[in-house]
Amino acid sequence: MIDFGFTPLVASITDLDKANVNLAKQLTEQDPSFALCISCGSCSATCTAGQFTKFSFRVMCHQIRKGNAKEAIAEASKCMLCGKCTLACPRNVNTRNIISLVRKAQTTTP
Amino acid sequence: MTKTVAIIGGGVAGLETAKQLNSLGYSVKLFEKTNTLGGHVAKWDRLFPNKRHASEVVSSLTLSQGNTQTLTETTVHSIKRENQGFVISANSSNHEADAVVLATGFELFPAEKKEEYGYGLFENVITSADLEQMFKKHGKPVMASGHKPVRIAFIHCVGSRDEKVNRPYCSKVCCVTAVKQAIEVKEALPNSEVFCFYMDLRTFGPGYEDLYKEAQSKGVTFIRGRLSESSEIEGGRVLIKAEDTLASTPLKMSVDIVVLMVGMSPLRSTNKLATDLGLSINADGFIAATDLHTNPTGTATNGVFVAGACTGPNNITDTVNAAKATALDVHNYLSR
Numbered sequence: 001m002i003d004f005g006f007t008p009l010v011a012s013i014t015d016l017d018k019a020n021v022n023l024a025k026q027l028t029e030q031d032p033s034f035a036l037c038i039s040c041g042s043c044s045a046t047c048t049a050g051q052f053t054k055f056s057f058r059v060m061c062h063q064i065r066k067g068n069a070k071e072a073i074a075e076a077s078k079c080m081l082c083g084k085c086t087l088a089c090p091r092n093v094n095t096r097n098i099i100s101l102v103r104k105a106q107t108t109t110p
Numbered sequence: 111m112t113k114t115v116a117i118i119g120g121g122v123a124g125l126e127t128a129k130q131l132n133s134l135g136y137s138v139k140l141f142e143k144t145n146t147l148g149g150h151v152a153k154w155d156r157l158f159p160n161k162r163h164a165s166e167v168v169s170s171l172t173l174s175q176g177n178t179q180t181l182t183e184t185t186v187h188s189i190k191r192e193n194q195g196f197v198i199s200a201n202s203s204n205h206e207a208d209a210v211v212l213a214t215g216f217e218l219f220p221a222e223k224k225e226e227y228g229y230g231l232f233e234n235v236i237t238s239a240d241l242e243q244m245f246k247k248h249g250k251p252v253m254a255s256g257h258k259p260v261r262i263a264f265i266h267c268v269g270s271r272d273e274k275v276n277r278p279y280c281s282k283v284c285c286v287t288a289v290k291q292a293i294e295v296k297e298a299l300p301n302s303e304v305f306c307f308y309m310d311l312r313t314f315g316p317g318y319e320d321l322y323k324e325a326q327s328k329g330v331t332f333i334r335g336r337l338s339e340s341s342e343i344e345g346g347r348v349l350i351k352a353e354d355t356l357a358s359t360p361l362k363m364s365v366d367i368v369v370l371m372v373g374m375s376p377l378r379s380t381n382k383l384a385t386d387l388g389l390s391i392n393a394d395g396f397i398a399a400t401d402l403h404t405n406p407t408g409t410a411t412n413g414v415f416v417a418g419a420c421t422g423p424n425n426i427t428d429t430v431n432a433a434k435a436t437a438l439d440v441h442n443y444l445s446r
């Protein structure tokens with residue numbers, strides 16, 4: 001094989017063959033609204049925590065779906081549970097409840 | 111004896127149904143509550159997908175009416191079954207008919223319900239329908255102060271795809287309308303900056319994707335994120351906030367005019383007419399089809415038919431097609 005002198009950056013590739021999406025499955029069972037997000041960004045745009053840190057509910061959910069549970073669980077601690085995002089969501093995703101479930105998952109999901 | 115058909119609503123749906131039934135030899139009575147024919151289309155300036163003047167479509171439909179008896183400024187309040195036919199009460203008189211077609215259309219989503227967007231509060235927050243009026247009057251958008259706008263933002267899905275205002279469905283026509291209007295702004299004011307805030311771009315019809323490409327090549331910027339709120343700043347300008355979801359960062363910008371792409375909502379007064387006749391209303395609030403695939407224009411009540419946007423959001427092409435189908439259904443019913 002010809003060596004082009006570069007290799008793909010493995011870490012930046014989402015490999016859905018290997019991803020562990022257990023947390024996404026668990027959350028969908030615990031709160032079915034987890035599955036209903038359309039990534040509109042209303043929650044992140046209104047988020048109190050997002051004004052000061054890089055926190056985004058939408059991105060956190062996305063990471064969980066891609067199998068990055070660890071990063072997502074770490075992110076969840078930045079939320080102040082103010083509930084503004086719940087008021088904004090056009091799909092009635094139960095955002096605050098999902099964040100609480102993600103925080104609890106810290107101890108229950110491997 | 112010639113049979114009579116009553117058509118409720120003089121928009122493109124009612125006009126096309128009337129035209130067809132007329133040429134089939136029926137006596138047609140068309141009831142329209144306003145003083146003009148054409149419904150919402152009469153309020154638009156130029157149409158997607160080909161920027162044709164809306165007035166051409168309305169006049170071609172009104173001029174081909176033949177013997178249709180049009181009753182403008184006549185609101186139908188109730189329709190009752192009597193013997194084999196129907197009695198239609200409009201204003202304070204009664205009219206008899208052998209069959210009834212509901213072509214009552216839709217209403218624009220009342221944008222002030224999305225309080226956080228500032229319609230009715232901030233003078234430079236307008237709707238897509240208001241912009242059509244501006245194009246008709248001035249050929250371009252103007253700020254409330256009379257100044258020329260430099261930056262304009264179009265906000266998709268206002269009163270559509272939003273469970274918070276009880277409008278969970280997609281209104282189908284507003285993405286392509288935004289794209290069309292963005293192009294028109296660029297043509298009228300070449301130095302302006304135009305932005306479209308969208309969640310998904312649904313340009314499903316013939317020529318719609320071409321309009322999208324045209325808007326891109328004319329320099330319209332597309333930002334993937336839903337507007338979260340707007341506030342008024344100096345000079346009546348508007349500060350808007352959203353998430354740029356492709357960059358995963360919050361975004362804010364100031365603009366001269368915000369255009370809210372209002373959705374097509376069910377007309378509440380239609381629901382009473384429909385339910386009194388035994389028709390059902392679907393989950394989105396429009397008149398339900400008997401069979402979405404094989405009988406989209408028939409109803410559960412013999413002699414009652416539906417056409418156009420009273421059954422859900424639609425463009426003119428689909429509305430006119432539905433009207434033609436409805437006319438054939440009426441004909442089959444009356445010649446059975």
Ligand SMILES: Cc1cc2nc3c(=O)[nH]c(=O)nc-3n(C[C@H](O)[C@H](O)[C@H](O)COP(=O)(O)OP(=O)(O)OC[C@H]3O[C@@H](n4cnc5c(N)ncnc54)[C@H](O)[C@@H]3O)c2cc1C
Nearest residue numbers: 119121122123143149150157158186215216418419425426
């Ligand atoms: C902003 C905007 C721009 C659009 N631009 C385009 C475009 O460029 N191209 C395109 O293809 N489509 C466009 N559309 C869609 C188009 O407007 C609709 O497809 C069309 O108006 C549907 O026609 P209709 O006759 O079913 O309803 P309507 O246009 O709503 O007409 C219904 C009529 O019934 C009358 N009526 C209602 N109730 C009663 C009653 N009880 N008694 C008597 N009369 C009654 C109303 O006064 C009205 O005149 C646009 C829609 C929007 C919202």
Ligand code: SF4
Nearest residue numbers: 047079080082083085
């Ligand atoms: S509840 Fe948490 S995620 Fe939602 S807006 Fe408040 S801080 Fe942000």
Ligand code: SF4
Nearest residue numbers: 037038040041043089
């Ligand atoms: S507001 Fe709701 S639908 Fe929109 S990104 Fe947030 S969770 Fe998803």
Ligand code: SF4
Nearest residue numbers: 267270280281284285
């Ligand atoms: S057509 Fe576009 S703007 Fe209109 S409701 Fe559907 S997605 Fe939103």
